[in-house]
Amino acid sequence: MYKGAEFGELSPHPFAMADRAYRLMMNYGTSQAILVSGESGAGKTESTKMLMQYLAFMGGKVESDGRSVQQQVLESNPVLEAFGNAKTVRNNNSSRFGKFVELQFDQNGKISGAAIRTYLLERSRVCQISDPERNYHCFYMLCAAPPEDRERYKLGDASLFHYLNQSNCIKLDGMDDSSEYIATRRAMDIVGISSDEQDAIFRVVAAILHLGNVEFSEGSEADSSVPKDDKSQFHLRTAAELFMCDEKSLEESLCKRVMVTRGESIVRNLDSRAAALSRDALARMVYSRLFDWLVNKINTTIGQDPTSKLLIGVLDIYGFESFKTNSFEQFCINLTNEKLQQHFNQHVFKMEQEEYTKEEIDWSYIQFVDNQEILDLIEKKPGGIIALLDETCMLRNSNHETFAEKLYQKFKDNPHFSRPKFSRSDFTIHHYAGNVTYQTDLFLDKNIDYAVNEHQDLLHASTSPFVSSLFPPSEESTKSNKSTKFTSIGSSFKLNRTTLHALHKA
Ligand SMILES: Nc1ncnc2c1ncn2[C@@H]1O[C@H](COP(=O)(O)OP(=O)(O)OP(=O)(O)O)[C@@H](O)[C@H]1O
Ligand SMILES: [Mg+2]
Incomplete structure (x- = not known):
């Protein structure tokens, strides 16, 4: 039609x-x-x-x-x-x-x-979900795979895994995870992902679930940690088997950290809380590399x-x-939408109307809200919210309350920013699409994206060519400087402007 x-x-x-x-x-x-x-x-x-x-x-x-x-x-x-x-x-x-x-x-x-x-x-x-949300679909699909596949990847019911059972929602109305698993496999065939590659992919997905079930308790030395019990030991072993890496090295990469000061490396123990954070960082890193691999593969085929x-x-x-409740993820997503809205304003309103004026066409002007000031509030350098967040992340003894305090002082007269009544650390942005109040509690942790060298080296040494290829030797680790690198997620979002460039090109 x-x-x-x-x-x-x-x-x-x-x-x-x-x-x-x-x-x-x-x-x-x-x-x-x-x-x-x-x-x-x-x-x-x-x-x-x-x-x-x-x-x-x-x-x-x-x-x-x-x-x-x-x-x-x-x-x-x-x-x-x-x-x-x-x-x-x-x-x-x-x-x-x-x-x-x-x-x-x-x-x-x-x-x-x-x-x-x-x-x-x-x-x-990948590591943190709240009721009634779910983790990425693929995890549930794999847990609902035919019995021979579940056995192969050493999986049971989705509700057994910490990364999935933090939320009570396991099943979705109108979505059958087991038939989705079959459909995804078929789609993978069509886009040219070989069955060996599919196997390697799902091994990694399963390894992440097992990794998430490794808990830590205090070790014999001060501030050290060890896998908590037999159950944690089992999941650690299974994760190592699926990643095809050495079990002891995996444990060490989670429970210890190598620090380099003045050219000397010192192995430091991590306490159980830090070890759990290290575990989650590893899971997130592997998953995002896996996702990028898929996109690359599809492009190549x-x-x-x-x-x-x-x-x-x-x-x-x-x-x-x-x-x-809105956290750092919503903040980043809403920044992206704010930028897109500006692009739309720029092209549909500003440029078109300028064109009409130039050609002296009689035309009634459409009123639109220019959101440049909101973008400045978020991403201006220096002084915008992201710049202040990065600054706070690099300071010792800072926390989300000191971050929020900075925002309150800096933006007390900004019409697009407000401090909710009685709040010690929340802030509200008056977005083009409405007001959103953000809880800053996890902003610092979530903004810091550590690429831990121990994790990188561990998985690069995997005997699975697939896993090893997800972790090619990085520039950092080939240098003598083996410090842990801090990347700001907020700033990466800000830099993610290639979309707009692509649109401009078109
Ligand atoms: N044209 C349509 N016909 C029938 N149902 C639809 C249609 N568009 C959307 N839906 C329903 O709404 C749901 C949400 O749509 P969709 O996933 O496209 O939203 P979205 O804008 O991409 O959201 P997000 O920003 O969260 O990704 C779909 O899963 C489907 O159930
Ligand atoms: Mg969508």
Whole structure:
């Protein structure tokens, strides 16, 4: 119905939008970008899939082996959703990463290649979830796999695993994890992930679950730690088996840390609390490397067409979020949406209206709220919230209350910032989409992303070529300086502007 129909003639539909983008590209030879926006649960991901379905229909080539580019692009969705989507309060299938898909077309308007770029996955979810949310779908799928697979990966019921049972929600209405497991495997086949690779991937997923069940108690030396009991020892052993690394080295990488001062390395014990944090950092690191591997693999098998001059890009990000309690993740996601809104304002309102004025076209101005001041509040350097957070993270003896105090003082007269009544450490930002109150309790911990060298070395030495390849020797560890590197997640979000560059290009 929508194919070739005049835009606006039929009722609004993603197909109408996709048809328009395709026609503009073909008729004028200009690349297009479609930006899907809306708050969490609005339907961005579903709409994106329809857009891609339509473009695949218009630009699809008939191929005999059933693995056409368009089919691979469509099947990349279930794979990425299995590893990057999860149930939140707002949406049972909430995207926890951003995605920009670029479809490349040849001169005849047929799809000749595609590239998928993803933006920071929410890593904290791997080790920490709260009721009634869930961890990433793939964990539950694997726990609901056929018995022979569960045995292979040494898994039982999902409710046995700490990373999953922190929330009471294990099953989702209308989603059958065991059939999703089969469907994900099939989609992996189509996008070109071999069965050996699939096996290696699921071993890692299972290893993460076992790792999460390792608890620590005080060791014999002061401030040291050891696996708590036989059960923890069992999970440690199983995790090591699945990662194909040495069990003792795994234990040491969790319970000890090598410090380098003035060229000398000293092995320091970690207490049980620090060991548990080290365990969670390892789990998050492995999972995010796994996710990046998947994206890379999909890009390699689909293949790019370097000669293509006609592109259609589709951007689907994590939507604006406002929950009862909002932490650092919501802060980052809302910053992304705030930036996208600005891009939209810039193009749709400012530039269009300037154009009309220049051409002296009579036109009634649309009032819009410029959100530059909110962006300044968050990301101005120096002095914005992220800069203050990074500063606080690097200071000794600082905590979330000192961070909040800094914000209260600095922004007491800022119209986009307020301190909720009676609150000691919460703050509210008046976003373009509404007010959101953030709880700062975990902001510092979550902003610091330690790449621990011991973890890196341990997994690089894995006898599984797959695991080893997820941890290529880093520049840091080849240098003599073996200190632990601090990266600010907040600043990485700020730097994640490639999306906008890609949109500009289009
Ligand atoms: N066109 C549609 N028809 C039927 N159901 C839909 C449609 N769009 C969305 N839904 C329903 O709403 C749910 C949420 O949609 P979707 O996952 O696309 O939201 P989103 O905007 O991508 O949210 P997030 O920002 O959390 O990723 C879907 O799982 C589906 O149940
Ligand atoms: Mg989504």
